[in-house]
Amino acid sequence: MTPFVTIAQARTPQGAELTLHSHGAHFYLRVNREPLMGTNAPESEKALAQCACAGLKGRKSVHVLIGGLGFGFSLRQTLELVGHHAKVEVAELLPEVVAWNRAYLKEVNGALLDDPRVKVVIADVFQTLTSAPAAHYDAILLDVDNGPVAMVQDGNARIYRARGLAAIMQALKPGGRATFWSATPDRQFGKELGKAGFVVDVVSSKSHAHARRHNHTIFVATRKEEVGKMMPAGKRRGS
Numbered sequence: 001m002t003p004f005v006t007i008a009q010a011r012t013p014q015g016a017e018l019t020l021h022s023h024g025a026h027f028y029l030r031v032n033r034e035p036l037m038g039t040n041a042p043e044s045e046k047a048l049a050q051c052a053c054a055g056l057k058g059r060k061s062v063h064v065l066i067g068g069l070g071f072g073f074s075l076r077q078t079l080e081l082v083g084h085h086a087k088v089e090v091a092e093l094l095p096e097v098v099a100w101n102r103a104y105l106k107e108v109n110g111a112l113l114d115d116p117r118v119k120v121v122i123a124d125v126f127q128t129l130t131s132a133p134a135a136h137y138d139a140i141l142l143d144v145d146n147g148p149v150a151m152v153q154d155g156n157a158r159i160y161r162a163r164g165l166a167a168i169m170q171a172l173k174p175g176g177r178a179t180f181w182s183a184t185p186d187r188q189f190g191k192e193l194g195k196a197g198f199v200v201d202v203v204s205s206k207s208h209a210h211a212r213r214h215n216h217t218i219f220v221a222t223r224k225e226e227v228g229k230m231m232p233a234g235k236r237r238g239s
Contacts, residue, residue, distance in 0.1 A: 007104055010096035014155055020100050027071065027105060036146075039108055041207035042073040044181060044216035045143060049077035051203055051220045052139040052179040062086035063136060065171070067125030067159070068143040069097050072109025078141065079115060088118050091125040098122065126159050132171040140168055140178040147182025147217070148189040160189060165196040168221070175225035182217040193221045 008020045012031070021028045028038040037045075056062050062082050066074055069092040078088055092098055098120055101110035113120060121128065125144065148160040158164050160180070168178045178198070182189070185202065193200045198221035204214035 044205040045073035047205040053081035129167040180219040
């Protein structure tokens with residue numbers, strides 16, 4: 001039997017234990033021993049970027065914010081979808097996650113951190129959003145905790161509440177999109193996005209390419225302007 005090896009560990013500001021593991025060819029993150037993500041199931045992280053960045057490649061001065069580095073699959077997909085002169089900012093709360101990507105995950109997506117378009121900021125993405133200039137980002141991708149419900153860390157909830165959504169709205173350019181990764185199809189969150197003034201779409205996504213079910217959810221929130229062009233990822237359904 002292939003062993004499950006603990007490679008590194010760190011503490012979050014809230015005191016939770018974050019651990020990096022390997023099992024065969026794959027890597028996994030856990031919080032307080034609860035599974036958070038694995039390199040064996042990257043499809044919904046890719047869909048997060050596809051939903052946010054579709055149509056950006058031909059534009060000039062594109063600026064994208066990614067909240068949460070994880071294993072870098074959303075970053076990789078974003079870089080493939082935006083132009084050569086785009087700026088992609090990654091807000092990651094834990095410096096250890098960045099260090100682990102550089103040290104242990106270079107062959108996964110860690111090497112992308114050296115792409116000249118990428119700027120990594122060690123910061124809480126909530127603070128990044130509340131301090132951002134108005135109409136600054138073309139796209140905002142948020143993969144924070146397990147989404148708006150099923151929180152591993154209660155402190156992450158504020159990004160999905162009224163103040164967080166208002167900050168996202170202000171930080172987006174007109175016509176820009178914010179995408180939210182979620183472990184569950186939370187209808188209430190879709191309603192909250194609508195109340196905040198967004199045009200809302202809900203996309204279901206597989207966790208890995210050969211999965212039979214679409215078991216993850218991407219909420220797509222568009223700041224009103226050009227709403228017509230929606231995304232190719234996953235199986236779309238109305239909220």
